[in-house]
Amino acid sequence: MTQPLTSERILAAAEDVLRRHGPQKANVVDVARALGVSHGAVYRHFASKQALREAVTRRWLHEFHTILEPIDEPRAWIRALSAAKRGTARVDPELFATYSALCDEQSAVVDEHVAWMVGQLEAMVGDKGRPLLQATTRFHHPAHVHEWSDPEIEHDLERVLDLVLPPAQ
Amino acid sequence: MTQPLTSERILAAAEDVLRRHGPQKANVVDVARALGVSHGAVYRHFASKQALREAVTRRWLHEFHTILEPIDEPRAWIRALSAAKRGTARVDPELFATYSALCDEQSAVVDEHVAWMVGQLEAMVGDKGRPLLQATTRFHHPAHVHEWSDPEIEHDLERVLDLVLPPAQ
Numbered sequence: 001m002t003q004p005l006t007s008e009r010i011l012a013a014a015e016d017v018l019r020r021h022g023p024q025k026a027n028v029v030d031v032a033r034a035l036g037v038s039h040g041a042v043y044r045h046f047a048s049k050q051a052l053r054e055a056v057t058r059r060w061l062h063e064f065h066t067i068l069e070p071i072d073e074p075r076a077w078i079r080a081l082s083a084a085k086r087g088t089a090r091v092d093p094e095l096f097a098t099y100s101a102l103c104d105e106q107s108a109v110v111d112e113h114v115a116w117m118v119g120q121l122e123a124m125v126g127d128k129g130r131p132l133l134q135a136t137t138r139f140h141h142p143a144h145v146h147e148w149s150d151p152e153i154e155h156d157l158e159r160v161l162d163l164v165l166p167p168a169q
Numbered sequence: 170m171t172q173p174l175t176s177e178r179i180l181a182a183a184e185d186v187l188r189r190h191g192p193q194k195a196n197v198v199d200v201a202r203a204l205g206v207s208h209g210a211v212y213r214h215f216a217s218k219q220a221l222r223e224a225v226t227r228r229w230l231h232e233f234h235t236i237l238e239p240i241d242e243p244r245a246w247i248r249a250l251s252a253a254k255r256g257t258a259r260v261d262p263e264l265f266a267t268y269s270a271l272c273d274e275q276s277a278v279v280d281e282h283v284a285w286m287v288g289q290l291e292a293m294v295g296d297k298g299r300p301l302l303q304a305t306t307r308f309h310h311p312a313h314v315h316e317w318s319d320p321e322i323e324h325d326l327e328r329v330l331d332l333v334l335p336p337a338q
Contacts, residue, residue, distance in 0.1 A: 130328065131328040131331070131332045135305070135329050138303050143310075156300070159300040159303075163297060164304060
């Protein structure tokens with residue numbers, strides 16, 4: 001019995017290909033091979049290599065949205081964002097580096113992700129949402145992954161939160 | 170008439186070598202060749218390739234210190250830091266990328282640079298100095314160079330400064 005070929009199955013296979021072969025290999029031919037299907041079958045779901053790479057990047061970023069969506073207090077939200085990024089990088093540093101490289105190339109997908117995060121924060125703190133996200137860049141932007149193993153990182157985040165979201169507010 | 174071989178002449182030559190050949194070439198043999206001297210003559214000033222690479226990185230970062238040192242108001246200081254980094258990246262993007270790569274490998278030199286910046290800010294705002302520098306990371310850390318061509322970058326910095334250094338303070 002063969003499972004139906006869904007977009008979700010293709011994206012899960014694409015993540016496996018990324019994990020094993022790095023960011024260059026997230027293309028239709030390699031993913032079709034991993035699934036044992038024709039590349040035509042994959043093209044029916046993703047019209048191009050670019051569409052597949054966008055979708056796999058969006059799926060990764062969406063996992064963070066799922067964690068953040070229920071949180072409605074800005075300090076807790078920023079702490080959760082930082083902890084989720086750091087945790088993901090710690091558990092599988094190579095896959096994190098692979099997705100970071102994909103994000104560097106998929107700027108439209110990253111713009112959507114940033115706009116989503118700004119929207120969440122704006123619902124909590126109004127027009128301070130965007131500067132609040134930017135002021136905590138060091139604690140969630142993948143470019144700073146090498147600073148996240150610093151034992152002071154959580155303490156540093158608390159100090160920045162005290163500055164940008166003073167408890168008296 | 171030959172000029173005396175000073176450390177400063179060696180470091181200026183090392184920057185020329187970096188500009189022409191990228192970060193891998195900042196070594197004693199290439200710099201000695203560029204100066205037309207023996208590598209023994211360079212070793213009398215810098216005992217190893219590592220010492221030379223540290224010194225050339227430190228010299229580059231020191232140029233920012235020279236700009237910042239006279240400024241004693243925290244908003245003006247952060248604006249000057251951000252403008253100096255952005256300006257340097259805009260004038261010679263390749264040399265900026267080369268020095269960024271050197272900084273990535275010379276973490277002790279970068280730690281000194283960060284400690285110097287924190288010290289400057291602490292003299293102005295006390296123990297808010299360190300979180301203030303971290304909250305403005307996006308606007309001066311070389312990892313964000315690709316965001317600096319955004320036409321909103323200066324506006325974004327002002328919004329973050331309003332958050333971290335409210336005018337009423």
